[in-house]
Amino acid sequence: MSMKYRLPMFERLEPCRPWRGGRITDTDPLTLNEAAREASRHAGTEVTAADFLRAAARGEITLRAIVHSRAKVQKHDGGIYCNQGEPTENTVPKGAIPTLPIVACQQLAATGRASWRTFEGCELIDGMVCRFDKAWLADGEPDFETVLDDCRVIGFDVHALADAFATDEEPTAPSATPTETAEPATGDSARTRHDDIQIEIDDVRAGLEQQGEPAKPAKVMALLRERAGKPDSCISEPAPDGVIWIRGTTGKPAKLTMEALTKRIDRTRKGR
Structure with a gap:
């Protein structure tokens, strides 16, 4: 089948400063409240769970969610999207934490809950990272239902959004003496x-x-x-x-x- 690619609405955020928050790695999954706390420590200003939801709704970061029931899926090219160990199986296992489609992120930002059934992929088209539906729940499977407590943000996206909120002050280098002054940020x-x-x-x-x-x-x-x-x-x-x-x-x-x-x-x- 022909793919329908969706252009990005906003530029994808990426980390650009040394991390100053807690002890997390790029791949650690954090709850929204944990992500907000660590991002605030790094940024030097308050970053809220709502800020993460809005950024995910714009496509600036990715948002993941725990699924609470196994479900059959279908991949766009007829291949295997995910399985529970059998090579011919196409099943999302209970407890998986897939990336949410942007429409679900928009619902979460607006209402605090989302209903969704598609899994998005990304591909570089003419120099732009575009989204497309990589897989979807099989016919007869009920929609996945997601609430805020199910949501997870990986450390990479925590760092990226925190940098967007970071205050002007940069951390002082350990070798700096009390008489040294910081040069203007130019x-x-x-x-x-x-x-x-x-x-x-x-x-x-x-x-x-x-x-x-x-x-x-x-x-x-x-x-x-x-x-x-x-x-x-x-x-x-x-x-x-x-x-x-x-x-x-x-x-x-x-x-x-x-x-x-x-x-x-x-x-x-x-x-x-």
């Missing part, structure tokens, strides 16, 4: 928090300011598009509503939308 030291695309954004903004032009997001995006494909740029190609850039740390493509660019510029103006 230049390369600040850019490393936002990866290669922030360097491009900063360079474009600096060029506009030197010419006496306001660095408005639309103008910055237009100039970023002009950099696409150049040897000294991390931007690989323009996209319908932004640009595609390549992360220097992973080599993976990412999309910068106009909305994400506006947020980055606003944070930079506020010294974040």
Whole structure:
């Protein structure tokens, strides 16, 4: 069957600062309350369970949920999606913690409960990570019902959302003396928090300011598009509503939308 791919609504959040929260790993599953507590410790400001639900509803992070009954499933290509040990079986076991489809995340953010029956996959299409229905509950199986107590957030997404809330202060290096003062968050030291695309954004903004032009997001995006494909740029190609850039740390493509660019510029103006 032909796949129907869904474009991302928002840029996927990823960690960009050293972790300052509790002792968790990227793969640890945390309850919403645990995730909020650890994210708040790291960010230096309050992050709530509702913040995680809203971010999941936007597709900025993933949200998982415990299922309380086994159920037969069907994979989009007719193959095996999951099983309980038998190679020909296609069953979600009781107690599994699958990733929720975004529609279920939206229901949870709005009402605190969700009814769902599809399992989403992700695929890179034209430089963008798109969602598609990878599997679904077999005919006759009742919908999975999920409430907030069933939800789990892995440590990677806790870190990613916490970074989006992080305060301006950076942790003091152990070797710093009491007489040393922190340099302003400018230049390369600040850019490393936002990866290669922030360097491009900063360079474009600096060029506009030197010419006496306001660095408005639309103008910055237009100039970023002009950099696409150049040897000294991390931007690989323009996209319908932004640009595609390549992360220097992973080599993976990412999309910068106009909305994400506006947020980055606003944070930079506020010294974040």
